Amino acid sequence: MGSAICICSRGVITIENKRYLFVQKLGEGGFSYVDLVEGVHDGRFYALKRILCHDREDRKEAMHEVEMHRLFNHPNILRLEAHCMIEKGSKWEAWLLLPFVKKGTLWNEVEELRDKNRYLSEDKILHILHGICLGLKAIHDSGYAHRDLKPTNVLLEDDYRPLLMDLGSMNHARIEVTSSRQAMSVQDWAAQRCTISYRAPELFNVESNCVIDERTDIWSLGCVLYSMMFGEGPYDMIFQKGDSVALAVQNNISIPANNRYSQSLESLLASMMVVNHVERPYINTVLSQIEALVPIVDGQATTRI
Template identity: 25%
Template sequence: MKKEWQSMGCVTSKVPDIVGEGYHLKVRKTVAVGGSAKIMEVDPGGGKKPMIVKKMVAFSKREEERILLEIDLYKKLENNEFVIDLMAHIVDDITHYLLFDKYSQNFLEYIEELKIGGEVDELKHLKYFSGIVSAIEQLHGFEFAHLDIKPANILKSGDTIKMIDFGSATKMPIEIKTSADHHRHKEDAEELCSMMYRAPELFNCEIGSTLTTAVDVWALGVCLYEFLYLENPFNKIYEQGGSIALATQSPHMIKWNENRHISEKSINLIKSILIVDPNQRPTIGELRAKVDNLLANFDTPEEAENPEITDEEFDLGMRETT
């Protein structure tokens, strides 16, 4: 299972200053610690606003390659307004520091705030989702899957949102040809992809199957549910000790409109994404088109499904066919 970030609150730090690429950064505190990185708040000096540093140590060639890949993807995506800007990459021997602007919160924290007393603005949240789809669509254009799309990896400040953490990104497609492939990629999925957002095929990695960027589309569907319902669709199963792997095989069991009224249009969009067979899910381009269409027609009255035919209409229809 992928190691989640652990918030460190306001833990003070006495680590040395970070110097390089024209920056002299004083570490103010450690914000969070993950499986392979530490997130720190730093002071850039000169009266400038605090910034954030992601610290990673490359103990192996594979770790170094993954760090350099993450940096390369930030550069490829630097013109996307929904991807955070990498301000600097500072290297000290095997230690790498990635410098970013600081945002007020991540989307998971925002969701937790809404749970306490806020209301879901469905249209606004769909627009947020549209931005994330835009970022992932460009990433998929480079034949990479993000592999760890989740609200905690979306930063928010006001109405500005930014996708972050491309450290799990993986080249796609991946063919599972042998038992060794099966074990290696199943372990990779457990390490790189948070369980609650993991696509069904990532739990199995069956021999003869092919992993594609459709894994991200599934994660986006889970995120959209969470954007609108303020909880993960598999939370109750997880809290009860059930198998998330099995739950993803039965998305038709997901509950709708138990506590919140969400439009049928949005519900149908999520249902069109959370499909077990990855080949039946929309591509990221098709998903963007679906979202654009939903936003463009959001205020259009919903058509009733299977309207009941009156006796008069039935009799008239029968007379017209005879």
């Protein structure tokens, strides 16, 4: 897994025999921190994600995220540069070294525009959406689902190429539920790992005899598209007000009246946000719908961004 040495007085760390200089903190979540570091060997900047592991189960989950990254070498999925597990007293930290993307997340872009009372153009939305779908297709084709797709888990390169990140919630695409006990287990897992305002309806009240499949991601993708179009997710405000998201997602999505976007884009959004997951399209169908709206050259959407 590589070795890591923290030389705190000099702000230097070593991962897999390469040294990195600590630059600054970038952010933190409930159980993880992200630092900006610079490679001594190449002068490039990286994001170092440090996951706090309190017990063996935490370490297992951190290694699961590493393993999910290792499955992919795709232009729309954030790659893992290196990793290691280090001991800190009675606890451990999993260190994941990732490329640093200066532009930030899709949510940063959406929020910045919204604050200026502006919105993404349809061409730009289609360009970003197409890239997200290519990344999702790679995940789904490998037999997995992302399970926590949201604007803060999509990075944007300077050319607006999206990169899917935070693969820790990924699991097998198809989950067969055959008992009430198993249903409750899946539901509890979703409550912990799938962001509530982007969570598919079938994960709020899991039936005791059903199949959960990768189309949970298609619902979340619809929420991401909605946020690009209207500056916030369709259920963000419901959650912030303390109202029931679980109840709200049982009704058909209401698309705000606007003159910014075509009927075709609104129809694409509606097709993804179907409450009954068996009526939702798979990723290949969504890609075909997007590619019908924009020219495609060498497998990439070509839009004026």
